[in-house]
Amino acid sequence: MSTDSAAQSPMRIVRDAFVVLDYALYDEDGDVIEATDEEGGRPIGFVFGYGTLVPGLEAQLLGMAAGETREIEVPPAEGYGERDEEREFRVDRAELPDDVAVDDELEAVGEDGEDVVMRVVEVEEDAVLVDLNHPLAGETLRFDVIVRAVRPATAEELAQTRAHAPRPRLAVVDANEPSPTPEHALQPPLSDAGEGGEVRTGRRAGKLTDDEQ
Numbered sequence: 277m278s279t280d281s282a283a284q285s286p287m288r289i290v291r292d293a294f295v296v297l298d299y300a301l302y303d304e305d306g307d308v309i310e311a312t313d314e315e316g317g318r319p320i321g322f323v324f325g326y327g328t329l330v331p332g333l334e335a336q337l338l339g340m341a342a343g344e345t346r347e348i349e350v351p352p353a354e355g356y357g358e359r360d361e362e363r364e365f366r367v368d369r370a371e372l373p374d375d376v377a378v379d380d381e382l383e384a385v386g387e388d389g390e391d392v393v394m395r396v397v398e399v400e401e402d403a404v405l406v407d408l409n410h411p412l413a414g415e416t417l418r419f420d421v422i423v424r425a426v427r428p429a430t431a432e433e434l435a436q437t438r439a440h441a442p443r444p445r446l447a448v449v450d451a452n453e454p455s456p457t458p459e460h461a462l463q464p465p466l467s468d469a470g471e472g473g474e475v476r477t478g479r480r481a482g483k484l485t486d487d488e489q
Contacts (some may be wrong), residue, residue: 286341287426291325294433295337302418309412323429323437333419340423350417359414366403367394376404408455422466 289295298319300311312319322328324337332354340346352358372382380396398405429437 277383282414286343288339288341288426289324289337289426290339292429293324293426293432294319294321295324295423297337298422298424300420302420304418305473306374306418317457319424326437326441328437330417333417333421337421337423342425345422348419348421352414352416355415355417356410356412357414359409363408364397364405365408366400366405369400369402369404369468372404374466378464428431472485 283434287293296319298312301309301314303309311317328334328352329337332350333348335354336346336348336350345417376396376399378396378399382394382396384392384394392408394406394408395411396404397407
C-alpha cells in the first residue's frame with residue numbers, strides 16, 4: 277500500500293478512540309425505544325474500550341469508521357441481563373417521598389456503597405414495591421447505528437474516562453465539544469442495592485433509567 281493510500285485510510289474504532297455515534301434502539305416488537313434523531317436528541321460521544329456502552333453493542337462497533345452504518349442485535353446476556361423476579365421487593369412507605377408514584381425512579385445506595393436505580397412498580401398504604409431490574413432486562417436489543425466521527429481521544433478525555441471506569445458516563449455531543457455527561461440508555465447496568473440498601477429521596481426523572489441512561 278502506498279503512503280498516499282495509507283494517509284487516506286479513515287481511522288477505525290479502536291481502544292482510546294473518541295467516537296461520535298447516532299443510533300436508534302428498538303424493542304423486540306420493532307418499536308423505537310430511543311433514538312438520537314428524536315426531538316431534542318443529539319449524537320453521543322465516548323471514549324471506546326472502557327465499558328461505556330452495553331458490552332454487546334460496544335463489541336460490534338470495533339473496527340467501524342466514520343460514515344459506516346450497521347444493524348446490531350444484542351442478546352440479554354450481552355445487554356442488561358435476564359430479568360430476575362427476586363429483584364422486586366417492598367420498601368417501607370415512610371422511607372420514600374410523600375408524592376412517590378408508579379414509574380418514578382429513585383436512587384438508592386447499596387450495601388457496597390454503589391448507587392442503584394429503583395423503579396416504582398406499585399404504591400401501597402404502608403409499602404412501595406420497587407424493581408431493581410433494568411427496564412430492558414430480558415430484552416434482545418436491536419440497534420441501527422451510524423458512526424459520525426472517529427478520532428484519537430484527547431488526554432483529558434482519556435483521563436476522565438479512566439477515572440470513571442468501569443462505569444463511565446456517555447458524553448453528549450454539542451457542536452464540536454462534549455458536554456457534561458448525563459447518564460444514558462446505553463450504559464451498562466448498575467450494581468445491585470439489595471434490600472439492605474439506603475434509599476435516597478431524590479427522584480430521578482427520565483425515559484429509561486433516569487433521563488439519563
